[in-house]
C-alpha cells in the first residue's frame with residue numbers, strides 16, 4: 685500500500701484521473717482511493733489504466749480503468765457515461781495526461797554557428813511544427829477538453845475541485861523543450877483562468893508544478909550505471925537549493941491538500957511548486 689503523508693476524507697467522492705495509466709497519475713489515483721474516493725482511471729492506454737485500477741482494487745479500494753483519449757470530446761463523453769453508471773457523477777477531476785515529445789525537442793541547448801543549415805540534427809529552425817502542435821494539444825487541449833466534459837457534473841455541488849499538472853518549465857523554460865515549456869506555461873495560466881471562471885460556481889481549480897524527480901523512466905539519464913551523477917544531474921542539483929531530486933511520493937501531500945475542501949476551502953487559482961526550491965532560486 686502507498687504510504688500517505690496524511691489522509692483526507694474523500695468518502696462519497698467520485699474522482700476522475702486522466703493519464704492514470706502512467707507513473708504519477710496511477711500513484712495519485714491510488715492515493716485518492718486510499719482516502720476513500722471511488723476512482724476512475726482514464727488513459728488512452730486502456731490496458732495500463734485497467735491494470736492500475738486492478739492493483740488498487742486488490743488492496744481493497746475502489747477503482748476502475750476506462751479507455752479515454754483526452755483529445756477527443758466524444759471519447760471523454762463516452763468515459764463519463766460509463767463512470768456515471770459505475771460510480772455516479774464526478775466530484776474531483778485530476779487532469780494528468782500530458783508530456784513532451786521528441787519531435788518538439790532540439791538536440792542542442794545553445795545555437796552554434798552553422799546550425800541553421802544542418803539537417804542531421806534537430807535545431808530550432810527545422811523543428812517539426814506537427815510535433816510542436818502535438819505537445820501543445822496533448823497538454824493544453826488535453827486539459828481543456830476533459831474539463832469541458834467533467835465540470836458540468838460538478839456544477840451545483842458543494843465540495844468539488846479540479847487539479848491540473850504544470851511543471852517547472854512553466855516558470856522559466858528548460859533548454860531543448862520549447863513546446864513542452866510553453867504548453868505547461870499555458871496550463872498554469874489556464875488554471876488561473878478556470879479558477880476565476882468557476883469561482884462563483886464553487887469549483888476550485890488549482891495545479892501542482894512538480895520539480896525534478898527520479899523515476900525508473902529517467903534514472904538512466906540522470907545517473908551512470910555505477911550510480912555517479914551525469915552532467916545533467918549536476919546542473920539540476922546546482923539549480924535546486926535542497927540539492928536533491930524529489931521522490932514522486934513527495935507530490936502526494938500537495939495533491940491531497942489542494943483537493944481537500946476542509947484543508948483548502950479558500951485556495952483556488954494556485955500553482956503549487958513542489959520542487960526543493962528550484963523555482964525560487966536565481967542561481968546566485
Ligand code: NAD
Pocket residue numbers: 702703704705706707708709726727728729732752753754755779780781782783784822826849850851852893894895896897
Ligand atoms: P507518463 O508518461 O508516465 O503518463 C502519462 C500518461 O498519459 C500515459 O499513461 C499516457 O498513455 C497517457 N496519455 C498520453 N496521451 C493521452 C491521451 N491523448 N489521452 C489520454 N491519455 C493519454 O507521465 P508522468 O511522468 O506520470 O506525467 C504525468 C503528468 O505530470 C504529465 O502531465 C506530465 O507532463 C506531468 N509532469 C511530470 C513530471 C515528471 O517528472 N514525471 C514533472 C512535471 C510534470
